[in-house]
Amino acid sequence: MPTLWLVLIVVALGVIGFVLGRLKALASADGDNRKLHSLPSYYGSNVAMKTIAPAMGVLVVWLLVQPFVVNSTVSDLLPDRAVSADTTLGLVMSDVRRVADGLDTAVSVGLISADEADDMRTEFTNVRERLGQAGVALGSEVSSEVMSAAQRYRSMSRVGNLAMTVVVLLVALGFCGWGVMQSNMDYRARNVVEKGMLGLLVTAASLAILTTVGIVLSLISNTIQFFQRYPATDFFFGLTWSPSFGGGSQLGILPLLWGTLYISLIALLVAVPIGLFAAIYLSEYAGPKLRAVAKPLLEVLAGIPTIVYGLFALLTVGPMLQSVFGDGGFGWMQAGTAVMTAGLVMGIMLIPFVSSLSDDIINSVPQSMRDGSYGLGATQSETVRHVILPAALPGIVGAILLAASRAIGETMIVVLGAGAAARLSLNPFDAMTTVTAKIVSQLTGDADFSSPEALVAFALGMTLFVITLGLNVFALYIVRKYREQYE
Structure with missing residues (x-):
């Protein structure tokens, strides 16, 4: 059933x-x-x-x-x-x-009977061709074993x-x-039901922790296998990323980390000022009618799939930057895929993230603090600068750190907008790549999961997980530690 x-x-x-x-x-x-x-x-x-x-x-x-x-x-x-x-x-x-699922599919579509599936032998039947008739594609011939x-x-x-x-x-x-x-x-049915609901709520609250544990366990075994085959010092301190499935690979993570942090920095330089200024305007200056329209429109950006942002970077932002900074302009940019392309588009994607969190944090500042500032003769702009922003600063810092962790984990914008070159360069108009992009490339295709070139994807994932988890924990620590001062 x-x-x-x-x-x-x-x-x-x-x-x-x-x-x-x-x-x-x-x-x-x-x-x-x-x-x-x-x-x-x-x-x-x-x-x-x-x-x-x-x-x-x-x-x-x-x-x-x-x-x-x-x-x-x-x-x-x-x-x-x-x-x-x-x-x-x-x-x-x-x-x-794959063969077992193919046999189930062939039986379900009526191509063969259940008894035929149980008795089929490779010596008498071309299993690959037979299952292909049911729409099941097998990469190689099926052995008897x-x-x-x-x-x-x-x-x-x-x-x-x-x-x-x-x-x-x-x-x-x-x-x-x-x-x-x-x-x-x-x-006492009421007591039993309420205890049952409490257990359900505790289970739901535990899912986040269990999910984190599951992610770590799924990565850690393959990461250990990788470090058994490749030196940890060469991985963490190597300056060259050059995987070769034929042998002789150089799998240094530093070029990937540099590209990841460089693109994330540019994204934050775009998203933080725009998002923070938008939040200040919507919470302190905009009227109720304008806020009711502008805030949802701004948050629509958060619902756009990242692949759409990637296409926007590839087809619009990249060519536009190349026309200005490429051969037709300053000559700094060789192609449309570059750190600046991915950083700008990723920054646009993060604007509603920073804006929405900052807006909620600014609105949580007690109205009495605003009234006290106005009562002392301060203007609205002075109240924002000297009262509201200092009070909301811990929460805003937490929002920025959460946005940074979101930027570090982005994949599709980087794949389509930043290129695939692993290099250490200060030029923001050079093509670079990130940790997430290389995880995708190392696990794409028929990879041998016993080789360091495939297992390195799990080591990259574990490193990225530790970095983003650390940023999230630090952001929550700052918010919880300093928010009590203003309650």
């Missing part, structure tokens, strides 16, 4: 449990609400919560564990000859999953999905029956 249908069935059982729990509670009180400990809706919510929550928990855990169990079992069945010197177990298992493993993968997945469906439904029905049995007029 598809997972979506299973979720819908569990939710339907929860709705049925809500109705049954409510009716049974009312029946135990002879229809008199006043005899119930809690409102009737609490009894229904108690049953619905006990029906849905445990079943969904089992479903989530099953969906997380089953792929690991199936992959581990199938990989143990692969013979040693299936993994050669040019491939790794991970690549072989990727082929196994991969085919057998794919069939075993399908079989175990089917059994696992069937067992998951049965277990989840049994859990839902069992807890639903238990909840209905508890529904009597003396049962």
